[in-house]
Amino acid sequence: xxxxxxxxxxxxxxxxxxxxxxxxxxxxxxxxxxxxxxxxxxxxxxxxxxxxxxxxxxxxxxxxxxxxxxxxxxxxxxxxxxxxxxxxxxx
Amino acid sequence: xxxxxxxxxxxxxxxxxxxxxxxxxxxxxxxxxxxxxxxxxxxxxxxxxxxxxxxxxxxxxxxxxxxxxxxxxxxxxxxxxxxxxxxxxxxxxxxxxxxxxxxxxxxxxxxxxxxxxxxxxxxxxxxxxxxxxxxxxxxxxxxxxxxxxxxxxxxxxxxxxxxxxxxxxxxxxxxxxxxxxxxxxxxxxxxxxxxxxxxxxxxxxxxxxxxxxxxxxxxxxxxxxxxxxxxxxxxxxxxxxxxxxxxxxxxxxxxxxxxxxxxxxxxxxxxxxxxxxxxxxxxxxxxxxxxxxxxxxxxxxxxxxxxxxxxxxxxxxxxxxxxxxxxxxxxxxxxxxxxxxxxxxxxxxxxxxxxxxxxxxxxxxxxxxxxxxxxxxxxxxxxxxxxxxxxxxxxxxxxxxxxxxxxxxxxxxxxxxxxxxxxxxxxxxxxxxxxxxxxxxxxxxxxxxxxxxxxxxxxxxxxxxxxxxxxx
Numbered sequence: 111x112x113x114x115x116x117x118x119x120x121x122x123x124x125x126x127x128x129x130x131x132x133x134x135x136x137x138x139x140x141x142x143x144x145x146x147x148x149x150x151x152x153x154x155x156x157x158x159x160x161x162x163x164x165x166x167x168x169x170x171x172x173x174x175x176x177x178x179x180x181x182x183x184x185x186x187x188x189x190x191x192x193x194x195x196x197x198x199x200x201x
Numbered sequence: 202x203x204x205x206x207x208x209x210x211x212x213x214x215x216x217x218x219x220x221x222x223x224x225x226x227x228x229x230x231x232x233x234x235x236x237x238x239x240x241x242x243x244x245x246x247x248x249x250x251x252x253x254x255x256x257x258x259x260x261x262x263x264x265x266x267x268x269x270x271x272x273x274x275x276x277x278x279x280x281x282x283x284x285x286x287x288x289x290x291x292x293x294x295x296x297x298x299x300x301x302x303x304x305x306x307x308x309x310x311x312x313x314x315x316x317x318x319x320x321x322x323x324x325x326x327x328x329x330x331x332x333x334x335x336x337x338x339x340x341x342x343x344x345x346x347x348x349x350x351x352x353x354x355x356x357x358x359x360x361x362x363x364x365x366x367x368x369x370x371x372x373x374x375x376x377x378x379x380x381x382x383x384x385x386x387x388x389x390x391x392x393x394x395x396x397x398x399x400x401x402x403x404x405x406x407x408x409x410x411x412x413x414x415x416x417x418x419x420x421x422x423x424x425x426x427x428x429x430x431x432x433x434x435x436x437x438x439x440x441x442x443x444x445x446x447x448x449x450x451x452x453x454x455x456x457x458x459x460x461x462x463x464x465x466x467x468x469x470x471x472x473x474x475x476x477x478x479x480x481x482x483x484x485x486x487x488x489x490x491x492x493x494x495x496x497x498x499x500x501x502x503x504x505x506x507x508x509x510x511x512x513x514x515x516x517x518x519x520x521x522x523x524x525x526x527x528x529x530x531x532x533x534x535x536x537x538x539x540x541x542x543x544x545x546x547x548x549x550x551x552x553x554x555x556x557x558x559x560x561x562x563x564x565x566x567x568x569x570x571x572x573x574x575x576x577x578x579x580x581x582x583x584x585x586x587x588x589x590x591x592x593x594x595x596x597x598x599x600x601x602x603x604x605x606x607x608x609x610x611x612x613x614x615x616x617x618x619x620x621x622x623x624x625x626x627x628x629x630x631x632x633x634x635x636x637x638x639x640x641x642x643x644x645x646x647x648x649x650x651x652x653x654x655x656x657x658x659x660x661x662x663x664x665x666x667x668x669x670x671x672x673x
Contacts, residue, residue, distance in 0.1 A: 115441060115449060122437075122450050125219055126457030133226035135469055136552060136577060138462060138560035142426055143296050144225045144235050145458055148218060149303050149433045151242060151451040153276070154249055155310035157269050158443055161257055168317070169265065171309050173272050178306035180276020181283070186299050187239040188284035193292065194232040196568035 140193050147186025153179030208446070210248040215450040217241030222458060228574050245447045289569045290526050293559045294354045297425045300432055301347030307435035308340030312402060314442050319394045330389045332441035334382045337398075338405045340435035343428045345409030350425050353418045354558070361417045368479060371411050378404050416478065422559030423466050423477045430459025469554030471617040497648035499635065502655055504662060507629050508669030511537075514591035516547045518583065520620055521567065523557050524597020524633075525659055531570035533663035534596065538572070540670050550576055551583045551593075551620045553601035584621050593625035595646075597632075597659055603644045614642055628652040631659050 133141055156179040160172030218241050224234025249257045280299070287295045311333045318325045318333075352358065381401040388394055416424055433455025440448030467474045511517055519534060538548040550572065556563035564577055587593070595602055602622040605612040622628050623646050630647060632654060646652055655662055 115444075115446065118446060118449055119437065119441075119453055122215075122453035123457045126222075126454040126459075127461050129219060129223045129454075130226050130458045130461055133462075133465075134228075134579060135465070135554040135560045136564040136574070136579065137226060137228060137231060138466065138554075139292060139296075139557075139562050139565055140231055140235075141222075141225050141561070142429055142459075142462060142559070143292070143299075144231075144238065145222060145433070145455045145462075146296055146300050146303070146429050147235075148221070148238055148242070148451050149307075149429070149436045149455045150299075151245065151448050152303055152306045152310065152432075152436045152439065153273070154246065154445060154448060155436070155439045155443060156272070156306055157249065157257060158445070159310050159313045160269050160272070161263075161265050162317075163265055163313070164317075168313055169268060171313055172265075173268050175306045175309035175313070176269055176272030177276040177279070178302040178309070180273045181280040182276075182299050182303035182306065183242060183280070184277045185280025185284045185295075186303075187235060187242070188281055189287065189292075189295055189299070190235045191232065192284060193289075193565050193568075194235055196565065196571075197228050197231060197574050198568070198571070 140190055143186065143190040143193065147183060147190055150179060150183025150186050153183050155179070207248050210244060211447050211450075214241045214245040214248075214447055217244070218451055218454055222454060289566055290558075291354075292562060292565060293422055293425060294351050296429070297347045297351040297354065297421070300425060300429050301344050301351065304340045304343030304347060304428065304432040304435060306340070307432060307439055308337050308344060308402070308405075310439050311336035311340060311435070311442060312398070314439075315389070315398060316395065319390050319398065321390065323390075325389045327386050329442055330386050332438040334385055334401070336435045336438035336442065337402055338378060338382065339431045339438070341402055341405040342409040342412070343431040343435060345406045346413045346428050347409075347425065349410050349413040350421045350428065353413070353416075354421050356418075358414075362414045367411075367415055371408065374404055374408050374411065378408060412478075420477050422555075422562075423463060423470075423474070425559070426459060426463040426466055427474075427478075430456045430463060433457075433459055466555070466560050469560055469618070497650065499647055500653050502629065502653035504655065504665040505669050507653075507655055508666050508673055510592050510627060510629070511541060511546070511594075511666065512544060512670050512673045514541075514546055516590050517541060517549075517592045517594065518587070518590045518622075518625065519548065519550045520553070520593060520595045520598050520602055520622055521550060521556060521563055522596065522598025522601065523563075524599070526557065526563075526566045526597070528597065528659040530596065530660040530663050531566055531572070533660050533667065535567075535570045535572050537663055537667050537670065538576070540667055544670075548576065549578050549583065551580065551587075551622075552577050553580050553598070553620055554618075556598065556601060580618060580620050584624075587621045587624040590625040591627065593622045593628045595622055595628060595630045596663075599632075599644055600642060602646050603642065604649075605642065605645045608645065612642060622646060623649050623651070626651065629655055631655045631657075631662055633658065 156175035163169040163172045221234045221238030224230040315333045433452045437452030604623050606614045606617045606619045
């Protein structure tokens with residue numbers, strides 16, 4: 111058993127709380143959308159299981175996982191960028 | 202790529218994710234933050250490692266790799282079409298949909314790993330099984346829950362669906378799921394394990410639906426934020442199961458920041474998170490408030506008069522609500538504020554934390570209409586100076602300016618923080634008719650002595666105001 115991963119997990123919990131503790135409510139929507147894109151890293155999980163898939167069922171499910179993950183990560187970052195590019199300061 | 206460099210790269214990627222989220226919490230750096238996180242994602246993809254420590258990209262090309270490329274491209278196209286075609290008013294739906302896909306992917310990845318191990322002869326340790334079961338459960342719940350949240354925001358079965366004993370039934374389903382999970386933890390191989398796993402997966406999908414159905418459309422943002430953090434945790438659990446540190450870090454960051462964001466949203470609405478999830482809002486209480494009787498009468502006003510008030514005011518505050526966005530009146534509002542600005546009137550927008558359909562949604566909608574963000578002031582910042590405002594223009598907002606939240610202890614919204622529009626010298630409420638707001642509560646503001654009602658379509662009224670201000 112590798113306890114290092116638990117160590118990483120606990121630290122990440124606190125960092126996650128800390129970094130957004132001062133976010134103004136005007137940015138809640140883009141922040142939600144941006145963090146939504148970050149969990150699109152699940153695409154990697156999809157790639158890893160599909161790369162190792164042995165059966166047709168595993169290939170089919172892995173394929174769906176990759177499509178879902180890819181839509182999550184690409185769509186998430188794009189839609190967040192589209193929102194944020196509109197935030198402009200007065201000239 | 203040597204396997205010693207990769208852990209270092211992953212540390213760098215983790216820093217990029219943390220900085221990305223950090224930058225996302227300030228308007229000046231938000232766009233950079235999103236790009237920083239995206240760059241981290243790309244670098245992590247290049248350094249992707251298999252569980253045995255070899256790079257995914259180092260092996261020979263197989264049919265599975267072709268599937269990976271095709272799947273990624275399909276997802277990219279779906280994502281891009283969604284991201285660039287969605288209307289800004291429908292942003293919460295889009296986030297819900299992307300979140301659901303992520304949750305579904307997390308559940309599928311965990312299931313595939315579990316089924317692979319279940320067929321193997323080697324017994325699997327609980328340290329691997331528990332994260333896999335957790336990811337399956339949370340991921341599938343997030344998938345089905347997000348789909349329901351999406352449909353509710355689209356206006357399908359928007360009303361809370363409740364029946365007696367619902368919370369008890371949901372509790373029982375959850376107990377069965379946890380029981381199956383507990384059994385599977387120690388019996389993770391063989392045919393029975395596969396059957397139990399499939400049952401657990403299906404029940405978790407159903408539980409996601411059962412959990413979100415009783416919650417009203419107005420509370421969907423909180424639900425989406427919660428499911429967003431759920432998906433993050435599911436991804437982190439997947440990371441444990443397949444030994445991918447980048448997934449652990451990214452998933453956990455989203456899980457914990459998403460949880461905090463959910464709590465912040467509930468705080469802004471002054472409702473405990475348990476109330477949102479387990480108590481159907483607005484199903485009672487609205488009638489009682491209306492019956493309590495309000496002193497005063499409603500006093501209508503014409504656009505010409507409003508234009509004069511605005512043109513000769515020193516300080517004007519606009520309180521926008523979702524009604525403004527529905528009437529597509531953001532551009533007319535911006536035109537009016539620019540016209541007033543030219544005349545030397547100080548114009549600001551007062552943004553309630555839950556204006557629009559989710560916190561921060563109104564800022565996005567106004568930004569789309571080219572309103573500079575430094576003109577937008579948050580509720581806490583503007584309330585102390587509201588008594589020095591000459592004219593307050595309430596456009597399509599209702600509950601967030603209802604003084605009943607301060608004055609009427611019997612009101613269902615009592616205690617909710619509001620924008621103190623009634624403290625201004627004159628309040629102009631732009632409204633289509635006298636119908637009650639989303640929560641079905643009578644608005645005391647409409648009957649105050651300093652309030653005038655400008656009835657009609659918000660966009661048409663605003664255009665009339667622009668013309669009249671130009672002329673005066």
